[in-house]
Structure formats: structure tokens, C-alpha cells
Amino acid sequence: MKITKKALLLLATIMSLLMLSNTVFANDIINYTDDETTYFSDEISYICDEVSYAFDEINYIDDEPSETEFANTEYESIVPLTNVTITLNPNGGSVSPTSILRSIGSTFGTGGSLPTPTRSGRVFIAWFDTSAITGGTRVHNNTIVPASGMRTLFARWTDPVRHLGYWWPSANANTTNVPLRFSPQPPSGWQTPMNNAMSNWNTRDTPINFATNSNSTNIVSVGSLAATWYGEISIFYSGSNINEFSVNLNSRTITNDATNLGNFITSVFAHELGHAIGLVDNPVASADGSIMNHSRNRNTLTIPTAYDVTSVNILYSRN
Amino acid sequence: MRKFLSASAILICLVFLGACSTENTFEAESAIGFTEAETMEVESTIGATEAETMIVMADFPHYNIIEHLATNATEIVRVEVIDERAEKINIWMSPANELEDADFGTFDAYRIFTVNRIRVLEVFQGDVNVGDVLEVKQIGGRMNDSVVINHDSVPLVVGDDLVLFLQSYDIEGMPACLLNPTQSAYRFNENAAIRDDNTELESLNPQNDLTLTLNDLAQISRNNEVLGE
Numbered sequence: 310m311k312i313t314k315k316a317l318l319l320l321a322t323i324m325s326l327l328m329l330s331n332t333v334f335a336n337d338i339i340n341y342t343d344d345e346t347t348y349f350s351d352e353i354s355y356i357c358d359e360v361s362y363a364f365d366e367i368n369y370i371d372d373e374p375s376e377t378e379f380a381n382t383e384y385e386s387i388v389p390l391t392n393v394t395i396t397l398n399p400n401g402g403s404v405s406p407t408s409i410l411r412s413i414g415s416t417f418g419t420g421g422s423l424p425t426p427t428r429s430g431r432v433f434i435a436w437f438d439t440s441a442i443t444g445g446t447r448v449h450n451n452t453i454v455p456a457s458g459m460r461t462l463f464a465r466w467t468d469p470v471r472h473l474g475y476w477w478p479s480a481n482a483n484t485t486n487v488p489l490r491f492s493p494q495p496p497s498g499w500q501t502p503m504n505n506a507m508s509n510w511n512t513r514d515t516p517i518n519f520a521t522n523s524n525s526t527n528i529v530s531v532g533s534l535a536a537t538w539y540g541e542i543s544i545f546y547s548g549s550n551i552n553e554f555s556v557n558l559n560s561r562t563i564t565n566d567a568t569n570l571g572n573f574i575t576s577v578f579a580h581e582l583g584h585a586i587g588l589v590d591n592p593v594a595s596a597d598g599s600i601m602n603h604s605r606n607r608n609t610l611t612i613p614t615a616y617d618v619t620s621v622n623i624l625y626s627r628n
Numbered sequence: 629m630r631k632f633l634s635a636s637a638i639l640i641c642l643v644f645l646g647a648c649s650t651e652n653t654f655e656a657e658s659a660i661g662f663t664e665a666e667t668m669e670v671e672s673t674i675g676a677t678e679a680e681t682m683i684v685m686a687d688f689p690h691y692n693i694i695e696h697l698a699t700n701a702t703e704i705v706r707v708e709v710i711d712e713r714a715e716k717i718n719i720w721m722s723p724a725n726e727l728e729d730a731d732f733g734t735f736d737a738y739r740i741f742t743v744n745r746i747r748v749l750e751v752f753q754g755d756v757n758v759g760d761v762l763e764v765k766q767i768g769g770r771m772n773d774s775v776v777i778n779h780d781s782v783p784l785v786v787g788d789d790l791v792l793f794l795q796s797y798d799i800e801g802m803p804a805c806l807l808n809p810t811q812s813a814y815r816f817n818e819n820a821a822i823r824d825d826n827t828e829l830e831s832l833n834p835q836n837d838l839t840l841t842l843n844d845l846a847q848i849s850r851n852n853e854v855l856g857e
Binding site for chain 2: 544584
């Protein structure tokens with residue numbers, strides 16, 4: 310330890326004060342037991358350690374480290390570090406921004422939803438804490454930013470062509486007309502939400518166009534059925550072509566379970582229409598990430614998602 | 629003269645060969661065309677055959693926790709699978725109210741199902757008894773010339789010891805249904821007879837995101853005892 314004049318002066322002052330204090334303490338402990346005397350000794354020892362520590366501090370200040378020494382010194386912050394940078398790795402795709410600032414303990418969606426990356430010919434599933442194609446932890450907007458880990462999120466992609474292997478032949482590359490006929494007419498109050506399901510597909514950027522046609526052999530019906538499903542579709546196919554389908558919505562289960570009947574009907578019919586153009590069920594996407602997911606909220610999700618649109622466009626060769 | 633005859637003969641042969649060659653080329657082109665036509669007919673025939681195949685898919689409810697699955701089941705039972713058959717069943721039910729009502733005059737509610745008979749071994753929920761024989765149907769199956777493919781159904785193999793979450797119907801002879809094909813069928817492993825409360829039952833569907841333990845089943849039984857079932 311290097312002792313400077315300034316340090317010695319400070320030490321002398323402290324020691325003087327300490328001796329004065331000890332005198333007072335010594336007078337006070339005359340009647341104390343042995344244990345308490347030991348305790349007092351420990352206290353003195355502790356105070357001496359404190360003096361030694363203060364001495365080191367003085368020496369440190371007096372030495373005044375060079376700029377280089379200062380720069381190389383590691384300090385432990387006494388204020389918790391709350392803001393962290395999250396790097397977004399699009400994993401073969403592209404994303405903007407490529408990093409975001411988030412606070413530990415808040416959610417990843419606080420301050421703005423996680424961005425959706427894009428990648429040609431692939432469909433984004435979700436952000437994960439690993440670049441592996443399986444496993445790891447899915448990171449949602451409501452996932453809490455942990456104290457450590459999850460500083461880089463990786464986009465996970467999937468083969469978008471989640472389809473039957475059958476589709477509607479098209480005479481026009483830009484439009485694929487899919488006719489259908491309601492038979493018998495749906496119960497009162499069902500027609501409008503079912504029409505909405507068709508519109509929700511037609512207004513998305515796909516070649517698909519559903520339209521009613523009184524001569525169509527593609528039949529849509531509503532009935533109270535002794536089955537647990539909400540909707541069901543039967544598809545006749547040959548080769549890679551869909552020839553005909555029939556859809557049934559189960560009014561019994563839908564009426565029992567819906568909290569928003571209109572939306573529920575639209576969601577179920579839009580799901581079956583997805584099957585009608587060649588999509589399969591999609592358990593890979595997040596719950597509300599696809600109209601083809603069984604765990605979606607049917608009371609709110611009524612419009613085919615970006616995932617569904619991409620799948621259809623690849624199936625019908627627009628991407 | 630001999631030279632003239634030879635030359636004539638050669639010339640005639642060349643003309644003949646030339647004529648034959650031209651005709652052969654024509655026949656060959658026709659033959660190619662004919663072959664293509666035959667191929668198209670064959671394709672049409674194949675198409676007609678494949679058109680008899682039908683694929684069926686359904687949008688089933690999904691349950692986030694076992695408690696919700698249990699709440700929606702009319703029966704939760706451990707069973708042994710007895711046998712299997714395919715049957716065309718009319719699944720139409722009388723609508724409960726006008727919201728479900730429609731004109732069913734032309735509505736075809738017949739579907740081909742695979743039906744399993746099951747014998748009840750243990751009752752966790754529902755108004756059935758040990759030893760009862762129930763029926764469970766899943767859409768899809770093969771009947772005569774009709775093949776209905778359903779990739780979502782789970783195979784209930786004869787002899788299997790299973791725990792099933794069922795929905796039954798108050799219609800004479802109507803088989804029950806699994807609540808859904810993903811979360812409603814589990815293999816009961818009798819070898820895990822230690823019956824550790826946290827012993828997990830293996831789902832028949834690998835896409836199942838729920839975990840069913842023996843403790844869950846015990847809890848369901850206790851809940852129903854409290855409710856007086």
C-alpha cells in the first residue's frame with residue numbers, strides 16, 4: 310500500500326477520534342460481562358477495518374489513476390441496469406428495425422409490438438430465443454424481458470405450403486373463382502356472417518374469389534348435428550384438382566360456445582373456406598396467427614391472416 | 629436393254645420405297661396422335677376412379693386446460709376397445725331453438741363414421757357404470773366403394789386400454805364423440821400401477837398440448853362426488 314502525506318494526515322485525524330470514542334466506550338463497559346466484552350472487541354476490530362478501508366480509499370484517490378487505468382477499471386453499477394438492447398435476427402429474411410430497446414421486467418411488446426419479418430417463399434411463425442428450427446422458447450409481445458438471456462431473438466420460418474396437395478384449376482392466373490351455393494338457406498341471422506366470411510377472403514390479396522352460384526355443386530349448409538365439431542367439409546378430388554366440396558356448420562355447437570355469435574360463425578366458415586381452396590389445419594402458427602388454427606379465438610379472429618394469404622398465394626403460384 | 633430394265637427396276641423400287649416411306653411417316657404421326665388420345669382417356673379413367681375418394685376435415689373446439697376439457701365432457705371413462713366397424717349415420721339433431729333452425733328438407737346429414745364399441749373399466753365422470761358398453765364414432769372410414777379419409781382421427785385399436793373424454797347425445801343408438809381428436813384420448817398404462825399422482829398418461833395424438841395425470845383424474849372424480857354424481 311502506498312501511503313501519501315495526505316493519507317497520513319487523514320489517518321491521524323481518524324485515529325484521534327477513534328481513541329476518544331474508545332475512552333468513552335471503555336468507561337461504559339466496566340460492568341459488562343465477558344461476552345459483551347468480546348462483542349465490544351469485535352466492534353473495535355470492525356472499526357479498525359473500516360479505518361483501513363478508508364485508508365485504502367484515500368490512497369486510491371491520491372493516486373488518481375491515469376486515463377487508461379480508469380478506462381480499464383471494471384465497475385459494478387449500484388443502479389440496476391433496466392434497459393437492454395434486443396437484437397432481432399431475421400434468420401434468412403429481413404426485418405426493420407434490427408434491434409429494439411426494452412426494459413428488464415417489462416414485456417417485449419412494451420413500447421411497440423415486435424416487428425414481423427419477411428422472407429421470400431416462407432411464412433413467419435414467431436420469434437424464438439434460438440436459431441434452431443425446433444425447440445426453444447417462443448417470444449410473444451407479452452413475454453417478460455428476463456434479467457438475462459433472450460437478448461437475441463431469431464425469426465422462425467416454416468414451409469408455407471400447408472395444403473392438401475389439391476387446388477382449384479384456374480383459367481386465369483390472377484383469379485380463381487370458387488362458386489358455392491347455400492342449400493338449404495341458413496337460419497335467420499346466419500347468412501350475413503357467412504357472407505362476411507366470403508368477403509374476408511375475397512378482399513385479401515389472393516387470386517381466390519368466392520361467389521354464390523345457384524347452379525354450383527359446392528354446397529354449404531347449416532344444421533344441428535350430433536357431432537362435436539363447429540364446421541366440417543368434405544372434398545372430392547381427382548389428381549391435383551379439387552372437383553367439389555360440401556361444407557356444414559354445426560349450429561348446435563356454435564350456438565352453445567359463441568360469445569359473439571356473428572364473429573364465431575364468420576370465423577368457422579372462413580376456416581372451412583380455407584379448406585375449400587386447399588389449405589389444411591395449421592397448428593404451427595400461433596393461436597391467432599392463422600384462421601386455420603383450431604385454438605384461435607373464434608369470437609375475434611374472422612379474417613384470414615398474413616400467414617394464410619401467403620400460403621394461398623404460394624399454393625396458387627403468385628409468390 | 630438389260631441395263632434399261634435394271635435401271636427401270638431400280639427406279640420403280642426407289643419410287644415404291646419413297647412412297648412407302650411417306651406413308652409410314654404419316655401413319656407414325658397418326659399413331660402418335662392416337663397414343664396421346666389413349667393416354668388422355670386413361671387419365672380420365674384414373675380421374676373418375678379417384679373422384680370416388682373424399683377427404684373430410686373438421687374445425688374442432690380446442691381446450692386450454694384439462695378442467696375445461698372435463699367440463700365439456702359428458703363422460704370421462706377408462707375403457708377397453710372391443711371392436712370397430714364403419715357405418716353411415718344420420719347425425720341430424722332437432723334444433724334446440726330458432727337460432728339453430730333451418731329447413732332440412734334437402735339437407736343431407738348422413739356421414740360415414742368409424743364406430744368403436746368400448747367397455748367401461750372405470751368411471752371418472754358421467755352417468756355410466758363399469759361394465760357398460762358404449763359406442764364412439766369418428767368421421768371417416770371405408771364403406772363399400774366409398775372411402776372417406778380423415779387425417780385427424782385417432783385410431784382406437786381393439787384391446788387398447790384408454791381414457792376418453794366423450795360427448796354423448798340423447799338420441800337412441802347415436803354413438804358418442806370424442807370432444808376433439810387431439811386432446812380427448814389417452815393411453816392408460818396399467819404397468820404404471822404405482823399410481824404416482826403425477827404419472828402422465830400418454831396422449832394418442834402427438835399434437836396434444838395438454839398433459840393429463842392420474843392426479844387430474846382423481847381430482848375430477850372428487851369434484852363429481854362433491855357434486856353428487
